[in-house]
Amino acid sequence: MVTFVTILQLLLGLVLILVILFQSGKSQGLSGAIGGIADSYMSKGKAKTADAKLARATKWVGAGFVILTLVLDCMVAAGL
Numbered sequence: 001m002v003t004f005v006t007i008l009q010l011l012l013g014l015v016l017i018l019v020i021l022f023q024s025g026k027s028q029g030l031s032g033a034i035g036g037i038a039d040s041y042m043s044k045g046k047a048k049t050a051d052a053k054l055a056r057a058t059k060w061v062g063a064g065f066v067i068l069t070l071v072l073d074c075m076v077a078a079g080l
Helices: 002-022 030-034 036-042 050-078
Strands: none
Touching: 002 050
C-alpha cells in the first residue's frame, strides 16, 4: 500500500511541475509597471483564460500533493 501511495505522490509531483511550467511569467519589468492600468482594464475576462485555469489547477494539485504527503507520512509512522 505504501508503494502505491508513493507512486501516486510521484505522479502528482510530476503533474504539479508540469502545471507550474506551463504558466506564463507574471513579471513584465518596467513595461508592466507603466502599462498596469490598461492591463487591469483589459483583463475583465481573465477568469476564463488558460492562465487562470492553470493557476486554479496549481492550487488543487498542490493541495492534493500536501495531503498525500501527510497520508504517506502517517502510513510510514504507523509501520504499514
